[in-house]
Amino acid sequence: MASAVIEVxxxxxxxxxxxxxxxxxxxxxxxxxxxxxxGPNGAGKTTTIRILATLLRATSGRARLAGFDVETQAxxxxxxxxxxxxxxxxxxxxxxxxxxxxxxxxxxxxxxELKRRADELLELMGLTDVARKLAGTYSGGMRRxxxxxxxxxxxxxxxxxxxPTEGLDPQSRLALWEELERxxxxxxxxxxxxxxxxxxxxxxxxxxxIDNGRIVIEGSPAELKAGVGADTLIxxxxxxxxxxxxxxxxxxxxxLIGFESMEALTPEGFGVSLAVRDAGRAIPELMRRLDRNGxxxxxxxxxxxxxxxxxxxxxxxxxxxxxxxxxxxIILGW
Amino acid sequence: xISAFFYESFYLGLRTLRRFFRVPANWIGIxxxxxxxxxxxxxxxxxxxxxxxxxxxxxxxxxxYLAPGQIAFTAFFAVAWSGSAILVExxxxxxxxLRATPIHRLSILAGELAPLFIExxxxxxxxxxxxxxxxxxxxxxxxxxxxxxxLSGLFGMAWAGTSFVPALLxxxxxxxxxxxxxxxxxxxxxxxxVPPSLMPAWLQTVNAWNPITFLIExxxxxxxSGYDWGAIGKALLAIGVMGAVLQTATLWAFRRLTA
Numbered sequence: 349m350a351s352a353v354i355e356v357x358x359x360x361x362x363x364x365x366x367x368x369x370x371x372x373x374x375x376x377x378x379x380x381x382x383x384x385x386x387g388p389n390g391a392g393k394t395t396t397i398r399i400l401a402t403l404l405r406a407t408s409g410r411a412r413l414a415g416f417d418v419e420t421q422a423x424x425x426x427x428x429x430x431x432x433x434x435x436x437x438x439x440x441x442x443x444x445x446x447x448x449x450x451x452x453x454x455x456x457x458x459x460x461e462l463k464r465r466a467d468e469l470l471e472l473m474g475l476t477d478v479a480r481k482l483a484g485t486y487s488g489g490m491r492r493x494x495x496x497x498x499x500x501x502x503x504x505x506x507x508x509x510x511x512p513t514e515g516l517d518p519q520s521r522l523a524l525w526e527e528l529e530r531x532x533x534x535x536x537x538x539x540x541x542x543x544x545x546x547x548x549x550x551x552x553x554x555x556x557x558i559d560n561g562r563i564v565i566e567g568s569p570a571e572l573k574a575g576v577g578a579d580t581l582i583x584x585x586x587x588x589x590x591x592x593x594x595x596x597x598x599x600x601x602x603x604l605i606g607f608e609s610m611e612a613l614t615p616e617g618f619g620v621s622l623a624v625r626d627a628g629r630a631i632p633e634l635m636r637r638l639d640r641n642g643x644x645x646x647x648x649x650x651x652x653x654x655x656x657x658x659x660x661x662x663x664x665x666x667x668x669x670x671x672x673x674x675x676x677x678i679i680l681g682w
Numbered sequence: 683x684i685s686a687f688f689y690e691s692f693y694l695g696l697r698t699l700r701r702f703f704r705v706p707a708n709w710i711g712i713x714x715x716x717x718x719x720x721x722x723x724x725x726x727x728x729x730x731x732x733x734x735x736x737x738x739x740x741x742x743x744x745x746x747y748l749a750p751g752q753i754a755f756t757a758f759f760a761v762a763w764s765g766s767a768i769l770v771e772x773x774x775x776x777x778x779x780l781r782a783t784p785i786h787r788l789s790i791l792a793g794e795l796a797p798l799f800i801e802x803x804x805x806x807x808x809x810x811x812x813x814x815x816x817x818x819x820x821x822x823x824x825x826x827x828x829x830x831x832x833l834s835g836l837f838g839m840a841w842a843g844t845s846f847v848p849a850l851l852x853x854x855x856x857x858x859x860x861x862x863x864x865x866x867x868x869x870x871x872x873x874x875x876v877p878p879s880l881m882p883a884w885l886q887t888v889n890a891w892n893p894i895t896f897l898i899e900x901x902x903x904x905x906x907s908g909y910d911w912g913a914i915g916k917a918l919l920a921i922g923v924m925g926a927v928l929q930t931a932t933l934w935a936f937r938r939l940t941a
Contacts, residue, residue: 431782
């Protein structure tokens with residue numbers, strides 16, 4: 349097997365204020381992989397990325413990108429790297445084309461090749477019509493795409509994207525996902541961070557859930573979800589009043605005694621929620637039991653919930669990912 | 683290594699120039715104040731030229747006396763807030779984007795500073811043209827005019843440190859703007875409005891060290907009498923010393939910021 353494109357070994361970053369933003373992270377990304385960091389804001393994703401992009405010095409540990417050490421071979425790392433940060437960073441007073449061409453020039457893409465590459469990327473990102481307009485006039489989605497075009501101009505071996513769809517409307521997000529999938533199919537190794545479960549689920553072949561500066565668990569989305577174990581079955585009950593609801597919930601519990609697929613039953617305001625293995629197969633048996641012995645149970649709705657990455661996050665950290673959103677601290681000068 | 687540095691600085695510098703000239707408010711704002719001073723003061727204090735101290739300067743009218751000072755003012759204003767741009771890009775992450783490309787870190791700073799030569803020279807040139815339209819003359823002709831632009835450009839590039847150092851150290855646009863204003867009295871205490879012989883003793887002492895005065899006193903003969911190589915040499919020396927001090931500080935502050 350070829351050696352890893354990104355190799356991170358026990359990376360630690362302690363900021364001068366004493367915050368341990370990254371607390372011993374180790375991972376490998378193989379050539380051509382699309383690898384994701386999933387975690388709430390403040391988990392240490394951006395700090396790790398900044399170290400990999402040679403923008404920040406690690407406190408300890410080792411990181412290699414494309415075979416080069418980020419500390420001692422920064423120039424080689426930068427040559428191999430395409431980077432798009434959390435908010436698109438563009439020169440607002442330069443046109444779309446000028447933005448791409450400048451970054452290309454700094455990467456020593458020159459002359460006819462630079463022009464061809466800029467044309468190609470503008471076309472790819474759907475920006476040909478606005479190529480001569482100032483980037484400052486672009487919409488959020490267009491800025492993202494232009495930023496991505498800048499990151500791709502020198503055909504980097506590795507593409508690092510920090511929250512690539514943050515702040516996009518659903519349509520633009522979907523379009524960008526398709527774009528990222530296409531880039532990945534072309535063989536570019538990608539590392540992206542996200543706090544959107546759907547994004548990690550859809551895009552990443554492999555991902556690491558990161559929390560408080562540590563990797564909590566790593567695997568493919570399917571593996572991680574399988575690790576949660578059970579599916580969730582939601583039975584909605586039609587009850588007259590709370591006593592009636594309680595009675596029906598007891599009936600359900602009684603009816604389901606000995607139902608072997610079931611792992612847990614939780615009474616809820618709407619009825620009951622069941623943790624079952626392989627919900628699809630369990631449903632017929634569940635219905636048969638309710639039909640035979642559940643005369644007093646009025647089921648008005650049945651919903652299968654497959655475990656989401658949110659459940660994975662919950663299982664390993666004890667918290668939901670969404671509620672953790674805390675914005676980056678504002679750095680105050682004078 | 684060196685050629686890479688020039689290559690990178692060149693393209694980054696082009697970007698800086700584009701950014702400057704594409705926003706009309708930039709150059710209108712710079713030229714407006716000296717222009718108003720030139721128009722208003724040349725009329726308001728027209729007769730001040732009768733005072734004995736002015737005769738020695740060789741200026742035939744107060745407008746002729748005032749114009750070199752306003753050209754220097756323009757070079758001053760052209761760079762007074764020049765450090766904010768790099769600060770904005772440090773904050774919004776564009777500087778990180780540049781730093782993640784395989785370029786020399788100092789190319790980023792050079793790409794900001796070198797274009798200030800052109801910006802200051804062109805802005806000063808604007809006021810030079812306007813003063814000629816208003817009735818001033820350039821005794822030394824086109825060559826002298828070009829020399830005035832070169833001096834103004836060099837001065838601007840050196841003086842920019844007064845904006846870059848506070849910008850890079852405080853990381854605050856507001857602080858940078860305020861601190862830049864503190865330098866305004868330096869311009870007013872120069873020989874832009876009156877010759878040193880009409881100044882109180884303490885102000886004469888200040889002027890012996892005021893870099894803006896050196897610039898003005900080199901430009902004035904070029905406009906009203908002829909080449910005064912002594913004054914030009916002194917101006918270049920003053921700009922050189924000031925530039926060395928301020929830009930060493932800028933370099934230090936930049937390294938500190940991007941460490």
